[in-house]
Ligand code: PEP
């Protein structure tokens with residue numbers, strides 16, 4: 343009998359493949375302090391753990407070089423070098439002579455090296471101190487017979503995990519990921535966003551997952567319904583295959599709209615842009631007919647590295663994105679790190695509630711040197727493409743809560759522009775509206791910016807007091823709730839009253855029904871996961887602006903809750919499309 347587990351649909355698509363359980367959270371057992379065996383045997387155990395770590399790291403470097411490029415692989419090559427350092431091995435062997443266990447000796451030797459590097463006046467060496475912790479943990483894990491790091495499947499598999507961070511998701515071999523299923527998380531967690539941008543079917547918040555599935559078990563994943571079928575029978579496999587075929591056929595139909603600009607049936611223009619994470623998103627976004635980008639999540643450029651990318655590295659990435667979108671606008675959001683996107687090379691105090699802590703603009707203003715370096719790189723990329731037909735660069739600040747933060751951010755921008763000798767005349771500067779206090783200050787904020795982009799992922803999290811990473815309560819923060827649509831309507835009106843254009847770049851813009859409602863509320867631009875662009879374009883092309891406006895106003899007048907609003911909108915739009 344087939345068992346079905348149900349989670350939340352997080353990325354469309356379907357797959358049938360064996361399970362690979364990622365064990366990233368095996369708890370470390372306490373390390374023994376004193377060695378039990380003979381000195382020689384313990385030293386040999388240490389040396390073989392160092393050798394094993396070295397070959398794991400060399401393998402990882404090869405994999406990363408193939409998938410992400412040589413510069414990313416260098417991190418792991420450097421890690422491998424640490425394990426081959428004779429001084430480090432000798433220091434650890436001395437500690438074993440003095441009676442320490444191999445685990446304790448390795449830990450102390452790595453920590454001594456770490457302290458030396460941290461104290462270095464070279465920024466580069468100091469940044470590599472954190473790398474040593476990773477290598478130390480790997481060596482100790484090998485000594486304890488554990489797996490510390492994300493292991494990788496050997497065949498194409500459905501990856502199953504309790505939860506995944508965005509960098510773990512990014513480090514998995516894409517060709518081997520048939521689908522992703524996690525026990526925790528919600529569709530707006532960054533791992534889910536990344537799965538969508540990679541085009542991998544995903545289910546999140548799947549309860550009892552790890553108790554029920556095991557390595558090698560055959561499963562079918564339906565990323566649209568959120569269903570995970572364990573050991574599907576032939577009929578079920580055939581159904582899934584038919585669904586995949588149907589989706590592909592629909593996709594071929596939608597592909598025909600690729601070069602058509604986003605607009606309602608009566609020609610009211612609405613830019614349909616793509617949210618981007620990495621250079622790998624560019625080709626698929628262009629293939630989906632993206633009109634520029636309303637959100638480049640630049641933080642991913644920083645997160646996959648152990649040290650801060652140089653200005654030149656950053657300029658290279660920003661220029662590449664601009665060149666991909668000739669004549670269109672590309673909104674670069676300054677790095678929104680913190681919360682579920684920590685920066686490996688920035689040391690910070692532990693936070694009880696990171697989503698409410700030092701993230702986004704707060705981190706920019708707390709570490710202005712990081713912020714200014716990024717602004718400098720953005721301005722240089724803009725200068726590098728000036729006079730060509732490359733895209734128009736716009737800059738956007740994340741997690742704005744009040745006007746003073748915008749003013750502070752702008753003055754950094756002006757100072758950096760003065761240092762670079764460039765003017766800011768035709769540069770559009772905007773803010774994300776994703777904190778309720780910003781939404782309620784939209785009239786004031788609009789006077790200092792050219793545009794708003796409404797980040798519904800965080801706006802819903804803070805509006806409903808629902809952690810976007812926690813699956814269990816995710817349903818409370820429903821984008822169809824009247825509070826959401828009403829607030830978005832007010833933000834858009836406030837922006838327009840002061841001449842600012844207003845876009846929406848949270849995940850809700852990917853739902854064709856809500857996208858039409860957002861257009862009815864006056865949204866000028868919708869930026870979304872690239873795979874959703876054709877569906878949204880198709881839906882809008884069948885409705886007039888007046889139909890969108892009427893439908894959303896009537897729904898808000900009559901619907902008291904998300905269900906009511908959803909039903910009203912569905913009825914109005916289906917009626918308008920004559921379906
Ligand atoms: C949002 O909060 O809606 C948003 C687009 O930003 P992110 O998902 O990266 O936090």
Ligand code: MG
Nearest residue numbers: 776797799800
């Ligand atoms: Mg956000």
